[in-house]
Amino acid sequence: xxxxxxxxxxxxxxxxxxxxxxxxxxxxxxxxxxxxxxxxxxxxxxxxxxxxxxxxxxxxxxxxxxxxxxxxxxxxxxxxxxxxxxxxxxxxxxxxxxxxxxxxxxxxxxxxxxxxxxxxxxxxxxxxxxxxxxxxxxxxxxxxxxxxxxxxxxxxxxxxxxxxxxxxxxxxxxxxxxxxxxxxxxxxxxxxxxxxxxxxxxxxxxxx
Amino acid sequence: xxxxxxxxxxxxxxxxxxxxxxxxxxxxxxxxxxxxxxxxxxxxxxxxxxxxxxxxxxxxxxxxxxxxxxxxxxxxxxxxxxxxxxxxxxxxxxxxxxxxxxxxxxxxxxxxxxxxxxxxxxxxxxxxxxxxxxxxxxxxxxxxxxxxxxxxxxxxxxxxxxxxxxxxxxxxxxxxxxxxxxxxxxxxxxxxxxxxxxxxxxxxxxxx
Amino acid sequence: xxxxxxxxxxxxxxxxxxxxxxxxxxxxxxxxxxxxxxxxxxxxxxxxxxxxxxxxxxxxxxxxxxxxxxxxxxxxxxxxxxxxxxxxxxxxxxxxxxxxxxxxxxxxxxxxxxxxxxxxxxxxxxxxxxxxxxxxxxxxxxxxxxxxxxxxxxxxxxxxxxxxxxxxxxxxxxxxxxxxxxxxxxxxxxxxxxxxxxxxxxxxxxxx
Numbered sequence: 202x203x204x205x206x207x208x209x210x211x212x213x214x215x216x217x218x219x220x221x222x223x224x225x226x227x228x229x230x231x232x233x234x235x236x237x238x239x240x241x242x243x244x245x246x247x248x249x250x251x252x253x254x255x256x257x258x259x260x261x262x263x264x265x266x267x268x269x270x271x272x273x274x275x276x277x278x279x280x281x282x283x284x285x286x287x288x289x290x291x292x293x294x295x296x297x298x299x300x301x302x303x304x305x306x307x308x309x310x311x312x313x314x315x316x317x318x319x320x321x322x323x324x325x326x327x328x329x330x331x332x333x334x335x336x337x338x339x340x341x342x343x344x345x346x347x348x349x350x351x352x353x354x355x356x357x358x359x360x361x362x363x364x365x366x367x368x369x370x371x372x373x374x375x376x377x378x379x380x381x382x383x384x385x386x387x388x389x390x391x392x393x394x395x396x397x398x399x400x401x402x403x404x405x406x407x408x409x
Numbered sequence: 410x411x412x413x414x415x416x417x418x419x420x421x422x423x424x425x426x427x428x429x430x431x432x433x434x435x436x437x438x439x440x441x442x443x444x445x446x447x448x449x450x451x452x453x454x455x456x457x458x459x460x461x462x463x464x465x466x467x468x469x470x471x472x473x474x475x476x477x478x479x480x481x482x483x484x485x486x487x488x489x490x491x492x493x494x495x496x497x498x499x500x501x502x503x504x505x506x507x508x509x510x511x512x513x514x515x516x517x518x519x520x521x522x523x524x525x526x527x528x529x530x531x532x533x534x535x536x537x538x539x540x541x542x543x544x545x546x547x548x549x550x551x552x553x554x555x556x557x558x559x560x561x562x563x564x565x566x567x568x569x570x571x572x573x574x575x576x577x578x579x580x581x582x583x584x585x586x587x588x589x590x591x592x593x594x595x596x597x598x599x600x601x602x603x604x605x606x607x608x609x610x611x612x613x614x615x616x617x
Numbered sequence: 618x619x620x621x622x623x624x625x626x627x628x629x630x631x632x633x634x635x636x637x638x639x640x641x642x643x644x645x646x647x648x649x650x651x652x653x654x655x656x657x658x659x660x661x662x663x664x665x666x667x668x669x670x671x672x673x674x675x676x677x678x679x680x681x682x683x684x685x686x687x688x689x690x691x692x693x694x695x696x697x698x699x700x701x702x703x704x705x706x707x708x709x710x711x712x713x714x715x716x717x718x719x720x721x722x723x724x725x726x727x728x729x730x731x732x733x734x735x736x737x738x739x740x741x742x743x744x745x746x747x748x749x750x751x752x753x754x755x756x757x758x759x760x761x762x763x764x765x766x767x768x769x770x771x772x773x774x775x776x777x778x779x780x781x782x783x784x785x786x787x788x789x790x791x792x793x794x795x796x797x798x799x800x801x802x803x804x805x806x807x808x809x810x811x812x813x814x815x816x817x818x819x820x821x822x823x824x825x
């Protein structure tokens with residue numbers, strides 16, 4: 202039951218991230234291959250780097266090919282959808298995206314703890330799983346990754362991963378741990394979107 | 410015999426890709442180290458990522474140092490050549506390059522199948538081996554990877570990898586499988602160059 | 618004793634590289650997360666790629682979390698420092714940086730030799746450990762990596778790694794080997810800074 206829930210959530214995360222990759226790719230007038238690549242790196246890039254760093258190879262989508270099919274299908278359906286519908290309901294994307302961030306963060310932290318790594322490593326791995334896919338997508342599109350700039354995005358991921366690790370530490374059980382971590386990431390991220398919150402930005406202009 | 414043929418083809422692939430890296434590096438007025446790095450990532454970048462993802466570590470060029478020597482030698486000779494010859498026969502490069510793409514694709518798919526991975530994984534690995542080197546080269550040069558844009562390049566790689574996996578599935582034997590996959594990639598890629606074919610490009614301008 | 622010296626040198630290397638990441642991040646007006654990420658990739662990015670390529674996973678900072686703490690602490694203190702001090706003593710940075718390059722190069726080559734890899738592989742691994750962190754930093758900042766362009770930076774790393782491998786080959790003992798390699802890298806790099814040396818740049822403009 203719980204495993205099914207995690208698996209389905211993971212797939213929803215992959216789908217929402219893949220859609221955000223498709224949107225960037227079509228904006229840059231990429232060809233079908235470019236669209237699938239951007240869908241793929243956004244959907245499974247973070248988890249791939251996480252697995253390679255932890256030595257959990259072959260990486261997850263080589264073991265379970267469902268991820269490959271889901272990404273190709275998402276890319277195809279998104280392109281068809283964009284061709285039929287005149288305006289994409291753009292206001293929905295950040296919400297899906299926040300959900301993807303939350304679930305990826307938890308899955309990354311969970312996998313690190315299950316493999317016996319320490320709490321700080323689990324937080325870093327949760328964060329890598331959550332944000333690296335979007336960073337590679339931005340680099341491949343010729344942009345400075347937006348998570349490095351000023352929206353509270355990665356911070357929400359760090360919060361979620363930290364909550365999960367703490368809940369796991371006090372042995373709260375997987376369902377409650379996931380629920381609390383999920384709520385933490387989602388609420389911080391959605392508040393940031395709604396109230397246009399940003400963290401302060403540091404500049405060393407004076408140095409020049 | 411067959412092994413020798415594969416090995417020599419692989420080296421030719423590395424050399425042609427390394428030359429394309431050198432050409433980009435000299436165009437950007439890089440120093441000798443930059444030239445060797447761009448030759449290296451173009452020549453062995455795709456296979457390195459493939460091996461790291463599959464857990465086939467240490468990666469291939471750590472096990473067989475010939476790759477390192479071939480890349481350094483190719484970089485040096487190319488630079489000397491470019492200094493002596495007034496005009497590089499630029500029309501030859503895409504043909505060499507198509508050959509490199511074809512052989513890398515096959516070698517990537519082959520290695521995945523030999524390690525016991527599934528057909529879809531072998532197709533993805535063939536494609537990664539074929540195109541990722543050029544993608545890293547483009548990113549290091551400050552450009553959006555050209556394979557994501559509109560020439561039929563990656564598509565030729567996908568076709569070749571798929572043909573190889575299918576031939577392997579019906580147990581056609583390695584020589585025929587390689588020949589058919591090679592012909593598929595080469596003919597599609599060379600036709601694309603000759604007739605200036607592109608895949609349709611999708612844009613979501615209407616979304617804005 | 619020697620182990621302690623290597624470990625402390627490594628940490629100094631991480632700190633100096635992390636500071637250079639912070640300086641780039643603040644110049645681009647990144648948020649706190651972006652600052653930590655740039656500090657992290659500059660400080661441990663090269664060693665991470667080295668370990669993933671050699672199959673020495675989980676990578677070093679997953680095994681020894683001290684690296685994570687050192688990077689976060691360095692990022693925080695640097696930001697505070699930049700806010701208090703009006704002008705950063707910018708002339709000190711290249712000197713710290715040269716020290717970081719020298720120690721990272723040696724540690725990378727050393728690890729490769731200890732794992733039983735060949736001399737040429739150790740040179741490549743030393744060089745990857747020394748320069749890749751800065752390359753990823755530059756790419757994440759939307760710039761062509763400066764080591765690919767015209768200062769004698771990577772060349773100093775290659776020299777140091779080669780000296781270390783040669784000293785190891787003639788069994789000079791770790792302390793002398795490290796001292797000689799360190800001197801080689803440092804003196805070449807500092808001379809390059811002081812005398813504004815560059816390697817010749819190759820261009821194939823005539824090709825156009």
